[in-house]
Amino acid sequence: MQQLTQKLGSGDMVIQEVPYPQLGKGMVIVKNHYSIISAGTEGSTVVAARKSLIGKAKERPQQVKQVIDTLKKQGPIQTYRAVMKKLDAYSPLGYSCAGEVIEVGEGVTEFQIGDKVACAGAGYANHAEIVSIPVNLCVKLDDNANLKDAAYNTLGAISMQGVRQADLRLGESCVIIGLGLLGQLAALILKASGVTVIGIDVSEAAVNQAIENKVVDLGLTRNAAGVEEQILNATQGHGADAVIIAAATDSLDPINFAGAIARKKGKVVVLGAIPTGFDRDPFWYRKELELKMACSYGPGRYDLNYEEKGIDYPLPYVRWTEKRNMEAFQKLLATKRIHIDYLTTHEFDFDNAKDAFDLVVSKSEPFTGIALKYNTDKQATKSKIATAATDKLGKINISFIGAGSYAQGNLLPNIPESAEVGRVGVLTNTGTTSKRVAEKFKFQFCATEEADVLDDKTNTVFVATRHDSHGAYVLKSLEANKNVFVEKPLCLLESELEDIIEAQSKANKAVMVGFNRRFSPLTAKLKKAVGNNPMTMIYRINAGSIPKDNWIQDAEIGGGRVLGEVCHFIDYLTYLNGSLPIKISASALPDANQLNDTLNILIQFENGSSGVIGYYANGSKAMTKEYVEVFSAGMSATLDDFKVLRIYGKGKPKKKKLLNQNKGQKEMVAAFVNGLLNDGNAPISFQEIVAVTKASFKVLESIKLGGQQVDV
Known part of the structure; x- marks a missing residue:
């Protein structure tokens, strides 16, 4: 299409x-x-x-x-x-x-x-x-x-929301500043409601269009002689009950002009894109004016639950949502109350x-x-679209399901350029992303159907979608007999994990999760220095806050930050000490939104090592994000934001500093592909991946139990 x-x-x-x-x-x-x-x-x-x-x-x-x-x-x-x-x-x-x-x-x-x-x-x-x-x-x-x-539809709903914010009654008056599409639609809706409408615009043509089509009761250009007096006369000397600003400008004139023409205790509604740094005197303060914003289409806008999940607001409590605004606009059209x-x-x-x-x-x-x-006679097909001149395959042939910002910045650029590595297909939610990624990274095609990227050409699938679909795509890939790399987390449900364990056992294919930090060059030096002795570890993450309405915080879509990101750090400590987690206790700082994203986690490992993860969303952005300390058999080490490593033991401390931060993404992708080429295995054992995923679930369980220690 x-x-x-x-x-x-x-x-x-x-x-x-x-x-x-x-x-x-x-x-x-x-x-x-x-x-x-x-x-x-x-x-x-x-x-x-x-x-x-x-x-x-x-x-x-x-x-x-x-x-x-x-x-x-x-x-x-x-x-x-x-x-x-x-x-x-x-x-x-x-x-x-x-x-x-x-x-x-x-x-x-x-x-x-x-x-x-x-x-x-x-x-x-x-x-x-x-x-x-x-x-x-x-x-x-x-x-x-x-x-x-x-x-x-959209423009009508936006205008409708501006009118609702003005909250006018039959017989009242409204001045609309700006007679573009939104302004004229708002004027039409107001006139259909029995409101006296006065239209203002800098363009004489826009004013004349509104007058000729009986959109306004009075139309004036902004620079018309005595414009404020004319508005005062048209409103029986009171001024406008409300002013809707539907203009788009960097000028302060609309907001100050609105203050001049509104009646005392009137309302000013900002529908367009304008600055609101109005002059306090003589109008806004003395008239006690009310400034209101109209948020796009109405209640529900920018709400993930409403727009993406389809969860409606109960009508008795939220009478006019964005969808109901659209419906009201369409009814005005259908009944010919507006033309x-x-x-x-x-x-x-x-x-x-x-x-x-x-x-x-x-x-x-x-x-x-x-x-x-549009030509509605044209038939759209779901055929894949070729994006490369070659259909050459290698020993490892890769397709991508999902290819957002992280994949484009850290996974796709790091796939080795080799005759042994073929690039097959790309499938994402949006066709524009699929097409661009396939072209830029030289894949053979972009697709609509899952079957196209899970066919016989592909033997290795990279999954880089939103978290809620990871488990399902890992299962589908294994059932199609493919190796699979999935960006963390592996899955969001313990039931999915059990299904993945069973599917991997049957397929005997490599499963890899994108735990990149263990592949950082400084991590390799750190692990070599600390050796294989039991150790104590501290991993502090100055994570920063993420709004509660972000998809990552949504339990169903993102899984929250414990499942979505803390799994990274559990894996890191698992790798450093060389044994699996066996016991977890965790406590979260209480917060009004119950996000559980400021917490301390204590982990005990099979070899006697212990680790503390401090994941904090309540810190300053000025501080570095990640800091690791390790203590083992008379030596200590610190790793600061994957840029500076310091090792303390006998003699003078050793320091290794990188010019740029390196969290190991390039090394991780290379290790995965090379592992498949060499012996068909992933560089992280499936046993470790399962243990880390289980431990992430147990963090949430321990929080619910008030910090009680639980077995992994």
């Missing part, structure tokens, strides 16, 4: 063939009929992408700071890879569309194949022939719905989408709404 993409680095925009999207649980596959270009949001993205690197840096100072922080901590190589991944990626465009359902995912009951629907969401409702949409970002339409109008056909000033066939965006950027002629129309 075809999708419109742009590279952030070069600004190149192209419609390209990408794999058919994945149908996940709680999702539907939709064939687009129309999608709408947002001149504001998408236009600014396209303009930024076409700027120079310096121009991009000026646009995104916060991201520049992140690059500098990465450079300080991880060195130039990892920083370069991270930056280039962003710049070279195929970035999908679009977030508002309408079409018909052609597939229904597991657990979906409200949609059927053939339903007409309107869709929303950046990364979902793309400018593409086929899209995959979560149920709470999709609304069902009448069979006779006008799909071109319905495709304004928006005039907003579509331009329509392009999808094949000419690049021309549409050139119009947005150049502004060579006036426009408001731009619709892309």
